Amino acid sequence: MKVFSNTETFNYSWEEVSTANWRKYCPWNEKSTHVVAVDTISRSVDPDTGILRTERLITCKQTAPEWIKKILGCGGIDENQVLETSYVDPATRTVTMVSANLTWSNLINVQETVVYRPLNEHQTQFTQDAKITALCGGWQRIKNSIEDNMVVKFRENAKLGKEGFESVLAMSRRVFAEEQQKEKMGLIREQAGNIRIVDGAVGMAV
Amino acid sequence: MAKKGSSPLSNCFDSHFSCLCIVKIKMSQSLAKQCNEMKERYDTCFLKWYSEKYLRGSGTEDNNECSALFKEYSKCLQGALKERGIDKLLEDAREDNKENDTLYLGRKK
Known part of the structure; x- marks a missing residue:
């Protein structure tokens, strides 16, 4: 068994990181082109703890070197799947994701x-541990x-990841700010509308 | 720098509808092409629920505004998983993951 560990810091709040995490493999992420599909298989909120449990099926393009494919006898497979089970605990503000190859x-x-x-x-810590065992x-x-x-692959992917x-x-923050701006503008317009109505009502009363 | 045309997003930037593209393709694809639209609808609903309700301490119910969309998407996906034999692999992986459930869901033993 080999182990790979890595720690990173993101200069974004935990709320932003945990939200963007659901979009991690979207086309905004040009570094994750090996991920071709992400599907949510199941999702539930634990009634006792409030922990959100999600299962996602991640489909990747096959990137194993030819010699490994040959040894494993699966040269024909061009896609592989990973099951990611995640647990969001809003009480401790922790997201834990466990992934295993299918x-x-x-x-x-x-x-x-x-x-x-x-x-x-304003900052969120990311820790990653991978255990690799050839069976x-x-x-x-x-x-x-x-x-x-x-392990080499994990190291390369960690940087790209x-x-x-x-x-x-960055994109999520921008879009969120734009949406908030739109909402604000809508609210101002609405309030402006209300003032007119009030004016009208006053006018009517007089 | 990514090569030109190496991702859907950079393709989009080349088109005249760059803004539209960002809005349209911000979610990842489904494994099964026929489920893509349902997935997109569900993902959008979930993200809104997650950021606006769940993280703010409300919306702890399983049965929320996105459940109908999830059912629809799930039904589509189940067929595709069966077809590819992934459903069996998933069952095994779930079995192996039970320890993690105990650990991270904090269930009483």
């Missing part, structure tokens, strides 16, 4: 845990190579 799960086991916690009102029988050397290869999510966060 494809090739009898050959290799990848378990990733990501946690978003507030550092303060296929055979030489330890091959297993080690497969695991090492995954941060950059990509940063652009989603």
